[in-house]
Amino acid sequence: MAWLVLFFMVPIWYLLRTALSTSDPSGNTSLVWRWANFSDSWSAYHSQYLRSFWYALLCTIFCIAIGYPLAYAIAFRGGRFKTLLLGLVVVPFFTSYLVRTLAWKTILQDDGPLVRVMRDLHLLGGQGRLLSTSWAVIGGLTYNFLPFMILPIYVSLEKIDPKLIEAGKDLYSNSFQSFRKIVLPLSLPGIFAGSLLTFIPAAGDFVNSALLGSTNTRMIGNVVEGNFLETLDYPSAAAISFVLMAIILVLVTIYTRALGTEELTV
């Protein structure tokens, strides 16, 4: 409890004070209870907000699309290599997030081998690029948050008794029907947890957009970073953070309701 007060309530209180202040160009703030900061942050940056949620949504969808089959393969086909395969999923964490994202910058750069091959195969136009596009940012987000999707899905799949799948087949369901009616519902808690673990940090991320994107791919995290560190507009940055938090809270509530909390307690 004391822990929560010290490391959550107190910072939130300071952030809220800042969000309700005004500041001069040198960064000094004074608390004036300016509630309009919140609405201003939305009207000034709504395109960055929407882009953030759009990118985060696509990132979550791609993570499920890539992560579910991987987790499934490890859980049901991994055999004695299970631990090794799981280890490989986690291994990238031994390198810093920034370094890994910078590595993608090198891979995707204009005179890099990937772009050259894609131009030769006419998958990209003569002047086509990968870096600085929104796809580079979404790809970076997907790459960075994929393990957070794989691990919870793996855990929920691993818990499923293989006898249940046998029972499904015994009761006239082929492999696909057994998957749809037994495995998928029982792994929903994993998909749910994984989605939260990818969507929330992805919506607030700024590293991928800063390193792999351009001014056209600025996400709300980049705005917060810029206002805090460059223009020293602390109240605006704090207000944006609050609005972001509030929107995510609402989205998560809706998502939880939609999936049904009862299903998650199984």
Add this chain to the structure above:
Amino acid sequence: MPQPDDVVIALERVSKNYGAFMAVDEVNFTITRGEFFSMLGPSGCGKTTTLRMIAGFETPSAGVIGLEGVDVSRVPPYKRNVNTVFQQYALFPHMTVWDNIAFGPRSKKVAAADVRRQVDEIIEVVRLGDFAKRKPTQLSGGQQQRVALARALVNYPSALLLDEPLGALDLKLRQAMQIELKRIQREVGITFIFVTHDQEEALTLSDRIAVMNEGRVEQIGTPEEIYHHPQSVFVAGFIGQANLWPTRVDAVADGRAEVRIGDTPVAGSLDGLSLQPGDLATFMVRPERVRVTVAAPDATGASMPCKVIDYVFQGPVVRFALQSPDGTEVAAFVGADEQLPLLRPGDDVWASWDRDASRVLAAASPIPRPNAHDPLPDSRGVQ
């Protein structure tokens, strides 16, 4: 012999090997419609593998499995009209009792109205009407067991396969479920194939029993045949308890073999076995057929003087451990109403049995321990 169209399941020389290990070795049997058929044996004897091959979860390495006259050896489980009750039930935890039971009919794309009627009907047979809306985790072990039964029976399979279904229940509940199983089987008239390592359970429930050991069927017969006319030392030792004395055939006459137990010449029925003088053999008498008397008895079979080594009072029976002067150990179960004076270890008594109580079997060694609850790791070489 059953009529051909009464045969539901026929196994012909069915084998299953995992590498060099023969899990099931040339098993043959046929099961007729409406029969309660048990496969009984110690763990690792191949009974569960055989059941899984009938269900379709395993493919036989050799041989043919016929279901209603059709070879289904390579047909996947969801296309076979047999259903399994799993050892730990394997109920779907995310579905209610009702949806669990409706799973099969819905997979078969039965019309919704018919699904409702069939499920409501079977849920009454297993007496779970009040629990239809519950999740499996909210049920007791016995109730879960009945859901598993209903989930399989609702499909009216050609045969219901039960893999040690009572193993997870405590003794009281198990006995109640045995009666329940028998009632349900009579009510629905479906062929039951029941796998168990519990000889008492098999004797109680079955119309016929296949006793299995080391991947082979040792004997198939009614509970009475299996108990009174075992064809091998393994069956004699595994079903019930038995005095089993290794010996050698001295002479054969009138379907009986004369052998020697220690210094005592005795004779036993061969029950159709063909043994020749000189063959190694095993002489068998059930302990409950051995009489214990103080005075020299007038038995039609054999009698030998013994000393009491130990005895245990068990209520309905008193178990005696006796020993004859030549060192032969004899186990005897005596009814509590027998008029016997209080005997102490060291007292002299007579052990005797009637002519029809003794059997001579082909030799086998080592002799299995007569305890159905223990696996028999040392039963190699039983033929």
